Amino acid sequence: MLTFSLTVVRHGETQYNKEKLLQGQGVDTSLSEPGLQQAEAAGLYLRELRFSNVFVSNLQRARQTAEIIMRNNVHSSGVEMVFDPLLRERGFGIAEGRPKEDLKNMANAAGQSCRDYTPPGGETLEQVRLRCKKFLKSLYQRMVDDHSCSGQSSAAVGTEAGAGAPEPGTDGPLAGLPDDGMEGVPLHALVVSHGAYIRVAVRHFVEDLQCSLPQGLKMSKVLSACPNTGISRFVLTVSPSESGLALSAVRCVFTNRKDHLTSRNICYISH
Numbered sequence: 266m267l268t269f270s271l272t273v274v275r276h277g278e279t280q281y282n283k284e285k286l287l288q289g290q291g292v293d294t295s296l297s298e299p300g301l302q303q304a305e306a307a308g309l310y311l312r313e314l315r316f317s318n319v320f321v322s323n324l325q326r327a328r329q330t331a332e333i334i335m336r337n338n339v340h341s342s343g344v345e346m347v348f349d350p351l352l353r354e355r356g357f358g359i360a361e362g363r364p365k366e367d368l369k370n371m372a373n374a375a376g377q378s379c380r381d382y383t384p385p386g387g388e389t390l391e392q393v394r395l396r397c398k399k400f401l402k403s404l405y406q407r408m409v410d411d412h413s414c415s416g417q418s419s420a421a422v423g424t425e426a427g428a429g430a431p432e433p434g435t436d437g438p439l440a441g442l443p444d445d446g447m448e449g450v451p452l453h454a455l456v457v458s459h460g461a462y463i464r465v466a467v468r469h470f471v472e473d474l475q476c477s478l479p480q481g482l483k484m485s486k487v488l489s490a491c492p493n494t495g496i497s498r499f500v501l502t503v504s505p506s507e508s509g510l511a512l513s514a515v516r517c518v519f520t521n522r523k524d525h526l527t528s529r530n531i532c533y534i535s536h
Contacts (some may be wrong), residue, residue: 266513267409268502269452272311275460276322276330277303278493285365288326289357289387296329303494303526304330308337310443310496310525311455315340318408318454320400322352322462330494331457347407351400354459355393358386393465394473404454405503405510412452446498446518463491467520470499476515487520495521 277300281288288294296304311334319341321331331346360368372382383389388396447453458466468488470476476499478487491497498518503510 266502266504267413267452268450268500268514269317269408269412269454270447270450270518271404271454271456271499271501272314272316273456273458273463273466273497273499274307274311274330274334275463275491275493275495276324276326276457277301277307277333279326282493287357287360287363287365287368289355289361290324290353291356291361293325295325300326300493301329301333304333305337306525307494307496308334312337312339314338314443314447314453316344316455317341317452318411319344319346319457320352320404320454321346321348321457322354322459323348323350324353324459327352327457327459331455334455334457349400349403351396351403352456352458352462355390355461355465356386356388358384358388360384360387390465393462394469397462397466397469401512402510405501405512408452408454409503409510441524446500446516450500460491460493463495463497464488467491467497470515470517474512474515476517478517479519482517482519487517489521491521492523492526494526495523496525497521 277296279288279294279300280297281292281294282300283297286292307330316335316338319331319335321327328348335341335344335346357368360371368382368384369379371384372379375382381390471478471484471487478484497520500514500516500518501512502514504513505511
């Protein structure tokens, strides 16, 4: 059994975000000046955390954000960043590079909601969910391979993590600190990805994996759009099963936190 925290960060703002244009996978833009500031703010906010593993979408805006976060981190300078195409943004097909309003008009013409609509050549939400599941499977294996024999048995790691962790669903008010939910959890993974992908991933945790939620946290908040450099955190426990590693427990600590932006008076974009 292995328990670790998973901190998920959306990339900083790009000019396409500012102009409300769809990027998806085919438009590989860099961060805007405000996006660079957002990434710096996220890096300063997370600077004291010790990340044991880092996984990043291989698109430029995510890579830049992760590099800035890790450059600011005081404990994780030697950690390898794994650039994984499984963490790429949802593909929006022929709508990429076009105004988001065009996507809404396409969805309306097809008689569907904008969230559920798939433009020609794009990925369905189910395809993104399956890609997320594939990433999680590789994440579990990587964490076990890297840490189950690092001076303590995987069973010992799991016991240590569970000992200090609150019971699912009984979390009290959070302290609002960068290390919320990490007490007693010895391993920490960082993921830097994209808005639509993160929204699908969070929904997968909550609806498919029956993730426990902090007390008083509204579902509308949990499933809301993630702002640029918004931060979410989960605590996961994986255990061996007949078919390989399986998730045995998952707890949401918080989602879409933007304290690092509001405290530094930096603008953010939620789309």
